Amino acid sequence: AQRVTQPEKLLSVFKGAPVELKCNYSYSGSPELFWYVQYSRQRLQLLLRHISRESIKGFTADLNKGETSFHLKKPFAQEEDSAMYYCALSWNDYKLSFGAGTTVTVRA
Amino acid sequence: DAGVTQSPTHLIKTRGQHVTLRCSPISGHKSVSWYQQVLGQGPQFIFQYYEKEERGRGNFPDRFSARQFPNYSSELNVNALLLGDSALYLCASSLGPGLANGYEQYFGPGTRLTVT
Numbered sequence: 001a002q003r004v005t006q007p008e009k010l011l012s013v014f015k016g017a018p019v020e021l022k023c024n025y026s027y028s029g030s031p032e033l034f035w036y037v038q039y040s041r042q043r044l045q046l047l048l049r050h051i052s053r054e055s056i057k058g059f060t061a062d063l064n065k066g067e068t069s070f071h072l073k074k075p076f077a078q079e080e081d082s083a084m085y086y087c088a089l090s091w092n093d094y095k096l097s098f099g100a101g102t103t104v105t106v107r108a
Numbered sequence: 109d110a111g112v113t114q115s116p117t118h119l120i121k122t123r124g125q126h127v128t129l130r131c132s133p134i135s136g137h138k139s140v141s142w143y144q145q146v147l148g149q150g151p152q153f154i155f156q157y158y159e160k161e162e163r164g165r166g167n168f169p170d171r172f173s174a175r176q177f178p179n180y181s182s183e184l185n186v187n188a189l190l191l192g193d194s195a196l197y198l199c200a201s202s203l204g205p206g207l208a209n210g211y212e213q214y215f216g217p218g219t220r221l222t223v224t
Contacts, residue, residue, distance in 0.1 A: 004150070032207060043111070044151070044198065044215040051210075086150050093206040094141070094163060096213070098150030 002027040002091045006099035013077050014107050021072040021102050023061075023087030032090040033070040035061055036098070039083045047072075047085070057081070077106045112201050112216035120222045121189050129184040129219045133201030139163075140182040141213060142174055143198040151198055157182055158205040186221075194223045 003026045013019045025031060035047040048056045050063040050070060061072045070087060087099040113132045121127050133140050139158040143151035153166040157176035165172075171187045180201075186193055200213040207213070 034207075043217055046212050088150070090207040092164060094139075094156050095153045095166065096141075096143075096151070096207070097153065100148065100150050 002089055002097050004087050004089050004097050004099040006085075006087055006102050008102045009100070010103050010105070012105045012107060015079055016076050019074050019077040019081070019104065019106070021085050021087075021104065023070045023072065023099060025068050025070065025087075025089050027068075027089055027091060029091065031063070031065075031070075033061075033063055034088045034090065034096070035059070035070075035072050036086040036088055037083050038086070044086070077104075079106050079108060082106045112199055112214055114197075114199050114216040114219050116219060117217070118220045118222075120224060122224055123189055123191060125189050126185065126187050127189060127221060129186075129197050129199075129221070131182045131184070131199030131201075131216060133180050133182070133199075134214055137201035137203055137214070138180055139202045139205050139211070140176055140180065141200045141202075142182070142184050143200065144168075145196040145198055145218070147195070154184070156205070163205060189223045191223050194221060196220050 005024045033050045037047045038044045059074045086101045088096045115130045141156040142154040145151040155174045156163045160176045174184045176182045196218040198218045199216045202211040202213045204211040
């Protein structure tokens with residue numbers, strides 16, 4: 001069975017500090033992983049997907065199949081990064097399994 | 109385009125009743141997926157429809173059903189409501205059926221269902 005675990009419910013960092021959101025997954029097939037973000041009073045939206053290998057808004061995420069992890073990182077957090085972040089795993093091509101989410105607060 | 113729209117915004121129902129939630133996808137999108145998000149958890153996949161056909165469903169009882177209309181809008185129906193059905197129901201649309209082909213899912217604002 002597929003499962004996504006985000007061990008931190010809350011994460012608080014100071015502006016300009018690095019931020020790392022942890023995501024671990026279990027899946028017997030070839031994983032496709034995503035990070036979604038939900039800003040205050042906005043809709044859930046895609047931040048990045050591992051297959052595109054892009055840096056979006058300064059965020060990067062590397063798929064580590066050995067550790068079954070897909071941690072999200074940003075070297076210098078900004079106040080506008082405060083949001084809820086969800087890690088998600090795609091299985092059977094079109095189904096998404098989400099983690100429970102991590103609320104990030106960036107303090108000035 | 110207003111993006112994915114859902115109606116109603118909020119809904120209060122009593123145990124045992126039936127509810128219908130509606131979703132209009134982004135213009136040109138042919139795929140609609142439904143998710144249930146219980147407070148404190150991430151969204152959980154319920155259904156996906158593509159070109160009016162059900163592509164698959166998640167681990168939900170038969171009380172949950174859905175359909176997609178010729179204009180690609182969709183309805184989610186839940187019968188015999190239980191207290192545990194209280195949740196935010198999200199709809200997402202995409203151009204095509206699969207995430208592996210690079211299709212992105214765009215989410216609506218959700219319908220908040222409260223069962224008393």
